Structure formats: structure tokens, C-alpha cells
Amino acid sequence: MALLQKFIHALENTNAFTIGVCKFLTILSVALITVIVCAGVYWRYVLNDALAWSEESAKFLMVWMVFTGAPIALAQGTHAAIDALPEALPPRARQAVFGLIYLLVMFFVTVLIYQGWQFAWNARIQSTPTTGISMLYVFAAMPVGGAIMFLISAELLLKSIAGIWRPELGVHRPEILPITGAS
Numbered sequence: 001m002a003l004l005q006k007f008i009h010a011l012e013n014t015n016a017f018t019i020g021v022c023k024f025l026t027i028l029s030v031a032l033i034t035v036i037v038c039a040g041v042y043w044r045y046v047l048n049d050a051l052a053w054s055e056e057s058a059k060f061l062m063v064w065m066v067f068t069g070a071p072i073a074l075a076q077g078t079h080a081a082i083d084a085l086p087e088a089l090p091p092r093a094r095q096a097v098f099g100l101i102y103l104l105v106m107f108f109v110t111v112l113i114y115q116g117w118q119f120a121w122n123a124r125i126q127s128t129p130t131t132g133i134s135m136l137y138v139f140a141a142m143p144v145g146g147a148i149m150f151l152i153s154a155e156l157l158l159k160s161i162a163g164i165w166r167p168e169l170g171v172h173r174p175e176i177l178p179i180t181g182a183s
Helices: 002-045 054-076 084-088 091-122 135-139 141-165
Strands: none
Touching: 002 054, 002 141, 054 135, 054 141, 084 091, 091 135, 091 141, 135 141
């Protein structure tokens, strides 16, 4: 159990740094998309001269934003989930279900990494119409995001395994906040 805890701790440290980088890149992507889209609108409707590269650049930044944002949501446990079954189970069984879920996530992201890399590699000879950037750089977001999600899933899987023996060490879902709105 001590060896498992050391490995979990090492993954926690690695993932904390990686999630910090993902947060920075996601925020930067959102900021750049906002500036680029606003500039594109200004040039098109005020100056009557469209920026050819603005729409393309915003789309490609959005791809990277998704694949740097998804690991953040996975790490925080905020992806959409139906958690009625795990919440109805006793703590040890809940950790076993979470472990199974993270095994499935690891399988999915392994496929994403492999297929994403194949897709990016095959697209390397194509370039974007207006900026001339190789599509490899755009599609590389898939294997990069998948690899980060694999590391996070591995950490959560190991925590689930530890939680089977000691539930306080396991994966815990964040408190679900009620959706507020007009009544």
C-alpha cells in the first residue's frame, strides 16, 4: 500500500503541473479566440476588409482549447456523469465502480491517442488554406489531450484501487451544486 501511495503521489505531482499548463493554455486560447473574432468582426464590418486568417485561426485554437480543457474537467470530476448508481453503493463498492469507469476512460483515450496520432500524421502534408500551417499542428491536439487524460485517469484509477481497501483514499466526486435559475 505504501508503494501504491508513493506512485499515486508522483502522479498527483505530475498531473498538478500538467493541469496547470492546460489551464494556462485553455485560458490563453479563449483570450486569443476572443481577440481574433473581435478583430475579424471589426475588419469586416467597420473597415469593409475581411481578415482571411481570423476564422481559420479561431477554429484551430478552439480545437486546442477543447483538448486542453477536457483534462481539466476530468481531473476535477466535472464531466457529465450519471452518478446515481455509484452514489447508492457502499464506499468500497463505489471505489470499485469508479475504478472500472477509469479503466474504460483509459481504454477510450488510448484509442484517441493512437487514432489521433495516425490522423495528425497522415494530415502532416496538408496545410491550412490561409495561414499555411501544417495540419499536423492542429490535429496534434488529439493525442496530446488524450495522453494527458490517460495520466489523469491512471491517477484516479490508482486512487480507486487504494479506496477499495481504505475508502478515504479513494476518488471522491465534487459536491454537486444545484442549478439556479428563474423559478
